[in-house]
Amino acid sequence: MKAMILAAGRGTRMRPLTDHTPKPLLEAGGRSLIVHHIERLATAGIRELVINHAHLGEQIEHALGDGADLGVEIRYSPEAAALETGGGIRRALPLLGEAPFLVVNGDVWCDLDPGALHLAPGDLAQLALVDNPLHHPEGDFSLDDGRVRDGGAPRLTFTGIGLYHPALFAEQPEGAFRLAPLLRAAMADDRVGGLHHRGRWFDIGTPERLAALDALLRERS
Template sequence: MTAPKKAMVLAAGLGTRMRPLTNDRPKALVEVAGRTLIDHMLDRLAEAGVETAVVNVHAFADRLETHLKARTGAPQIVISDERGELLETGGGLRKARPLLGEDPVFVANIDSVWTQDGVPAIDSLAQAWDPERMDVCLLLARLDRTLGFDGAGDIFMSDEGALTFRGEAPSAPFAYMGVHICKPDLVDDGPEGAFSLATIWRRLAPLGRVHGVVMDGFWMHVGDPGARDEAEAKLAEAKAG
C-alpha cells in the first residue's frame, strides 16, 4: 500500500492538564527537549512522506498559526479553524473533511513523542494499512515501553492484527499512542458538533474493521508538566546512549 500523503493533526485541545505551561500558549506549543510538541509530530509525519497536514486550531489559535507559518519544508500546512467551537477528535475530523479529500489519511494527536528502534513507527503503520480489511489502523505501544500513560491499557490485538477494546477487563497489553490511519469518510455519519472518534472505533471493532500495529520504540505521552519533564529526560538519555 502507498502511504498516505495527507494528515490531520489534532491541535485544538485546551491543554488544561498542562497548566501552567498552557497559560499563555496552546498545548501544541509546549516544548519538549527544545522543540514544540507540534513540531515533533509534524517532523515525524514529514519523515514518513506526508506532504500536507491539516491542523485544527482553537485555544491561542493566532499564536499557533503564526508558529506554523514560520515552519519551512514539509509538510505544507492547511488550517482547519475551530475558534468558534471545540469539536473533539471526531467533530474536528468531520469539520476538516473538505480539506482532507477521500483518500486514507494519517490522524495524529500532538501529545506523543517517541524514540524509534527498527522500523520507524509511522512507516510500520503505513505498511500494516489494508483498506480492504480495515477502516482504521491504530499505532500501539506496549505498556512496559511507555511513560506518562497512567491507564491499565486500552486494547487487545488478535494474531491477525484485529483490535478489541478492554471493556470490563482489568487490564490490556497495549495502549493507543496517538497516531492512526483511517478512511476519512468514516466520520460522515457522525453527529453535528463535538464527538469522539473512539465512539466510531468501538462500533467498528466488533465487525473486525479496526486493526493495529505495535511500534518498535519507546512512547511518551506528554499530558502534564511532570510527563513533559519525564519525556525530556528520556529523550536526553536516548540521545546520549
C-alpha cells in the same frame, strides 16, 4: 498520503504552562511538540498536513505559517470551540480528501515510523498501540493477530496515532463528538487493524512527563 495533527485541546492538566501557550507549542529537546511531529511526518514523505486548533490557535498558525520552512504544506481547520477528536476530524474531512489519512495527537511524542501503518482491505482504521505506561495500567484495547478488539486481554494503550478511512466519519453530523465510539463500532464489525509499537511513546499529560521527554531528547542530542 495526508496527515492531520490534532491541536485543539485545552491542556488543562498542563496548567499553568498552557494558560498562555497552546499545548502543542510546548517545547521538549529544544523544539515544540508539534514540530517534532511535522519533522517525523516529513521524513516519512508525508508533507500535506492539516492542523486543527481552538485554544490560542492563532499562536500555532503564527509559529508554523504555511509550513514551507519545515518542508511541508499546512492547512488549518480552526474551531471556535474544541469539537473533540471525532468532531475535529469530521470538520476537517474536506481538507483531507477521499483517501485514507494519518491522524496524530498533538500532545504525544512517539518514535514510530508513520509509514508503518497500512489499512487492510475493507478496514476503516489501523491503530498504533503500545505497552501500558504506569499512568494508564489498564490499557484501552486488545490486539489479536493484528485485529484490535474492545475487550479481551492483554490490553494495550492507544498511542493517539492512527490511519483512518474517511468513511469512518463521513456519516456523522458536524459538531462535537468523541472518536472512541466510532472505533468501537468498527471493531465490532472487525474493521480495525492494529500495530504493536515497541519503541518510545510519551503522553504529555503533565509537566512532569514533558520534563522527562525533554531530558531524554537532550540526552540523545
